[in-house]
Amino acid sequence: xxxxxxxxxxxxxxxxxxxxxxxxxxxxxxxxxxxxxxxxxxxxxxxxxxxxxxxxxxxxxxxxxxxxxxxxxxxxxxxxxxxxxxxxxxxxxxxxxxxxxxxxxxxxxxxxxxxxxxxxxxxxxxxxxxxxxxxxxxxxxxxxxxxxxxxxxxxxxxxxxxxxxxxxxxxxxxxxxxxxxxxxxxxxxxxxxxxxxxxxxxxxxxxxxxxxxxxxxxxxxxxxxxxxxxxxxxxxxxxxxxxxxxxxxxxxxxxxxxxxxxxxxxxxx
Amino acid sequence: xxxxxxxxxxxxxxxxxxxxxxxxxxxxxxxxxxxxxxxxxxxxxxxxxxxxxxxxxxxxxxxxxxxxxxxxxxxxxxxxxxxxxxxxxxxxxxxxxxxxxxxxxxxxxxxxxxxxxxxxxxxxxxxxxxxxxxxxxxxxxxxxxxxxxxxxxxxxxxxxxxxxxxxxxxxxxxxxxxxxxxxxxxxxxxxxxxxxxxxxxxxxxxxxxxxxxxxxxxxxxxxxxxxxxxxxxxxxxxxxxxxxxxxxxxxxxxxxxxxxxxxxxxxxxxxxxxxxxxxxxxxxxxxxxxxxxxxxxxxxxxxxxxxxxxxxxxxxxxxxxxxxxxxxxxxxxxxxxxxxxxxxxxxxxxxxxxxxxxxxxxxxxxxxxxxxxxxxxxxxxxxxxxxxxxxxxxxxxxxxxxxxxxxxxxxxxxxxxxxxxxxxxxxx
Numbered sequence: 001x002x003x004x005x006x007x008x009x010x011x012x013x014x015x016x017x018x019x020x021x022x023x024x025x026x027x028x029x030x031x032x033x034x035x036x037x038x039x040x041x042x043x044x045x046x047x048x049x050x051x052x053x054x055x056x057x058x059x060x061x062x063x064x065x066x067x068x069x070x071x072x073x074x075x076x077x078x079x080x081x082x083x084x085x086x087x088x089x090x091x092x093x094x095x096x097x098x099x100x101x102x103x104x105x106x107x108x109x110x111x112x113x114x115x116x117x118x119x120x121x122x123x124x125x126x127x128x129x130x131x132x133x134x135x136x137x138x139x140x141x142x143x144x145x146x147x148x149x150x151x152x153x154x155x156x157x158x159x160x161x162x163x164x165x166x167x168x169x170x171x172x173x174x175x176x177x178x179x180x181x182x183x184x185x186x187x188x189x190x191x192x193x194x195x196x197x198x199x200x201x202x203x204x205x206x207x208x209x210x211x212x213x214x215x216x217x218x219x220x221x222x223x224x225x226x227x228x229x230x231x232x233x234x235x236x237x238x239x240x241x242x243x244x245x246x247x248x249x250x251x252x253x254x255x256x257x258x259x260x261x262x263x264x265x266x267x268x269x
Numbered sequence: 270x271x272x273x274x275x276x277x278x279x280x281x282x283x284x285x286x287x288x289x290x291x292x293x294x295x296x297x298x299x300x301x302x303x304x305x306x307x308x309x310x311x312x313x314x315x316x317x318x319x320x321x322x323x324x325x326x327x328x329x330x331x332x333x334x335x336x337x338x339x340x341x342x343x344x345x346x347x348x349x350x351x352x353x354x355x356x357x358x359x360x361x362x363x364x365x366x367x368x369x370x371x372x373x374x375x376x377x378x379x380x381x382x383x384x385x386x387x388x389x390x391x392x393x394x395x396x397x398x399x400x401x402x403x404x405x406x407x408x409x410x411x412x413x414x415x416x417x418x419x420x421x422x423x424x425x426x427x428x429x430x431x432x433x434x435x436x437x438x439x440x441x442x443x444x445x446x447x448x449x450x451x452x453x454x455x456x457x458x459x460x461x462x463x464x465x466x467x468x469x470x471x472x473x474x475x476x477x478x479x480x481x482x483x484x485x486x487x488x489x490x491x492x493x494x495x496x497x498x499x500x501x502x503x504x505x506x507x508x509x510x511x512x513x514x515x516x517x518x519x520x521x522x523x524x525x526x527x528x529x530x531x532x533x534x535x536x537x538x539x540x541x542x543x544x545x546x547x548x549x550x551x552x553x554x555x556x557x558x559x560x561x562x563x564x565x566x567x568x569x570x571x572x573x574x575x576x577x578x579x580x581x582x583x584x585x586x587x588x589x590x591x592x593x594x595x596x597x598x599x600x601x602x603x604x605x606x607x608x609x610x611x612x613x614x615x616x617x618x619x620x621x622x623x624x625x626x627x628x629x630x631x632x633x634x635x636x637x638x639x640x641x642x643x644x645x646x647x648x649x650x651x652x653x654x655x656x657x658x659x660x661x662x663x664x665x666x667x668x669x670x671x672x673x674x675x676x677x678x679x680x681x682x683x684x685x686x687x688x689x690x691x692x693x694x695x696x697x
Contacts, residue, residue, distance in 0.1 A: 171446035
């Protein structure tokens, strides 16, 4: 039963994730309050599931990675709600909503479900996963290229070696906008890709999936990406720092990619 | 008497030195007096962002080097030795040529920019009010103004002129792309900032904020651009509102420090800020350029930038130089004739007085004469003095013309003074 509550909680947290993604593109979105209510409701279900798990097993739900992840997500959610009710700072939600959702999602994969309902669903699911991840990577590459241009243009302007009539690089502000938009787009798709990927791996490999290195890298890249988006949105990071981060995230993604094809094979051998 | 000119400009001295040497308008009268006290008959001081120069007429025995002291009068913090490597000295034709080139903006940081003529006219007005302008500077400067006008109308120097402000607009585009919705803050409401603001508005800037030490001038400018006036004491708090900042305040020392700009950028949530420092001495701490998101350009930077697409303007400048050559030669000729002209006139007057004197003494002895006889007598005496004067006068003219043809200064004090002594001509 506890797994059902946990999955309900994850579904409610998912509303928070949607809010965070929408916020990247529309700063004035009114979705925050509905998302907050869903998130709080999710936390309640999360609590119920934890209590029930405790009742079933007779000890704290810290038995394995899944349970730890779930409990940790719950604590983060509680801290967030506490801080929000006291300080009314909503900006943390952009970072924490997605994080709590993912950690809960991972926690909810402790008990394997039955396999795919049909082969067709499986292949569609896989297609969605691969397509979204690829679109995400494409955006990320775009963002990294724009970042390199940004760094070049910024350097020229700082060193006063720019010559407006001969310069082919776009204006700094335009590059900054391109970086932001492609980065946000990339984040949305990679997030969807990650959700579908986690679910896929969970159904395909049962509880073993979490130990696979490429998944670990993938999640690490995603968290890195999330941190970058958060710094951008909350701390107003832009320009040179974001450009370097974008290039680093791309680097991470390339490693993730490599683990899927090369490293993954090496490790499993 | 000879014309001499000394100074430093953007070709010879870095902005750090120029800003040290620049005169404030209120200090000019005292400096002109100083120059006169050191032996200059006439003097003019031109002090702009890009040049500080003094033009003067000196007696033969005063070395042109004296002008350097004139420039430095009352400035104990600059030693002549510091200045000397950057200094240029011109005399006579070279000085005239230089003034013509300055007036027509051929010597400007950005060739063809129109502001220098106004600045020269202002320097002239100040010197004239101080009584420092005499016949030679008057002749040279009024000619310089018309040469500038002639060059502007006969060549395309004006059309192709890309002023500092234009370079600033181009750079703003490199940073912001479109200037729509961009706010411009003007610190110090001078002519340069006015021109820059006009360019920026034309390029699409949304709003102009103006602050100036004298509120009235800020309000005038604000009226021109429908801008907002910010009280001078309060402007540091509004720095964050400015996407583009144009600074041309006459304040000494750095008005905008690194800390001020850092706070402003934080307030702007790291949106880039473009700072243009067209003031000499500079208003903005150069260390500001090390801040992320701050792009600081001073007047030297803007010059280097606009030099790159200067090729066509160079060709136009060549036509202009030809006009300058022609005008220098013409004015020199006039000045040389003027050198001998007073001697010729007083020689003629002296002889005429002599004739009248002698005639009035001997005329009574001749008794009554007919009108015709009177006329003959007059023609006779006049003929004699004209014949006597003809030799020296034509020799004077010939020498002046020779000097002009060979481009050597007229040896005043040789032939001219011999003639004056021979005929006992009084100094007039």
